[in-house]
Structure formats: structure tokens, C-alpha cells
Amino acid sequence: MTITTSQDELLGAAIGAIASGLFIVSSQQDGKTATMLASWVQQAGFVPPSVTIIVGKGRPIESFLTVGSPVVINVLEKGDGKTIGHFAKGFAPDVDPFAGLATAIAPSGQPYLSGAIAYLDATITSSLDAGDHVVLLATISSGKRLSEGEPATHTRKNGFSY
Template identity: 50%
Template sequence: MDKERLSAALGKIPSGIFIVTCGAGEQASGMLASWVQQAGFEPPALSVAVRKGRAVEPLLAEAGQPFAVHILTKAMGKTAGHFGKGFAPTEPAFEGIPTRMGKHGVPILTEALAYFECQVRGRLDAGDHWIVVGEILEGEVLAEGESWVHTRKNGFTY
């Protein structure tokens, strides 16, 4: 296998820019995600790829745990950068970020294009990532605009 050619080809797969929030109180956190996809119609479900070792990993490990997925626009680059740096387990992740509490106890980013509140249904080991499947419990469009879609130059890194 020619890894350089494969990397270039993998980088052409389009993905979005999303923020995943989970936990509550001092345990509340968030992460930048690009691998999110609708995974089912009935019940409605999403899949989210979470790199192993991230601080949010334990908050998305067990069935029933709530989390939210937020769709960003290109105008939300500052928010993407904020969550892209990652957070230690007790580090405050939402300072300076407008939020409200969702119906299922997780932070909702009020400036997102849209959001979904979910609960973990299960997860699949995908090597260096977990694929977390979440059943959608709530969802809403918060603003008008276009979803932020991008491609990568290298299919082996973010």
C-alpha cells in the first residue's frame, strides 16, 4: 500500500465541523469533532468518532449517558479553535462560550447552527477511535446558514 497516495485519497472525504458536549457540572466538557454522521432513522441516531485517550472518552462510554452534537458554520472558527485544543478532565470548557442547559442535562451551544441531544446506545472499537452511537432525543435548528464542511490534506491526521 502506498500510504502517501492513500492519505491524499482519504483526505478528500468531506466531513463537517461539530462540537460534542457531555457531562454536567464540573464534569462538563466538549470536543471538536469532524467525523459525525446520521446513523439511523428509527430511532433517529448519530455516530461520532472519538479519539481514544481524550478527556471526554469516559463521558461517552456507557449506554444512557447524555451528550449533544452541535453543527457549526464557518463563522464559528473561534469556537472551533476553543474546543479543538482539548481540555483536562476538570478544566472549565465553556468559559466565554454562550450556553444553556439542555433538557437532558448537557450544555447546549446557543450560537450553533443546530444541535442534537442524544444518549449513548453503544460504541464500537475502531482502532485509535471509538465510534459512539447515540440515539437522538431532541434536536433544533438555532440559526440560518450553511453547515461547515471541509476536506483534509492528509487522511491520517486531523
């Protein structure tokens, strides 16, 4: 199918209308921590409890999220622009992305944000190539609702870019 500019704009607007949440995904290994602000996280199963996490190829966190790796998904609260802004800028590999933020330790030993409305403690169990992204399946071993806030949601004007 050949897509014209007009078709591309219409399709981009339609894809961008797909609502998602806002999350901080993190993994700590060998004394280093990688994080990313993510919007493409979705529950994938009940038994075992699982989620999918979509990661753009080449993102620094990608090398931390291989099969068997620990991962924490922090569910952000609506209106929490401070946390979103903090993680949106990205971090060099030698910088602690949690510096200055209140954290606690999940049962797996991974840090999570105390100010999140919930966290999920999980392990990457499989991956699937999706063109310019990777779809990761993570099985959840523990988690907790930390507050009764409303989860942040996100839509995009153009489904072909962040």
C-alpha cells in the same frame, strides 16, 4: 498488503478528500464537562433518529461517552473560526470549556452552544472498536435548528492524521 510510501501518500490523499462537518461534542456528568472538536459525526438512522460519533482512544472525553451517557452535538457554522479555535486547544478536566460562551440547556439538562446553527441532544446507545478510535452510536431525543447558517465542512490533506 504491503503499502509503500507512494501508496500511503496516495491513499492518505484519497481518504482525506472525504468531507465531514465540524462539531462540538460535549457531555456533562457529576459537575464536570468534557468537550471535543469533532469532524467525524454522521447521521446513522431515521427511526430512531441516531448519529455516529468517532472518538480517538485516549481522548479525555472518551471516559464520558459510555453506553447510557448523555451527549450533545453542536453543529458549527461555516466561518465560525472563533468557536473552532476555542475548542481546538482542549481543556484540563477542571476547566469549564463553556466559560465565556453563550449557552442554553437542552431538555436532558446538558448545555449546548447558543451560537451553533443546530444542536442534537442524545444518549450513547452502543460502541464499536475501530482500532485507534471508537465508533459511538447515539440516539437523539431532541434537538433544534438555531439559525439558518451553512454548516462548516472539513477535508484533510492526509487521511491518516487530523
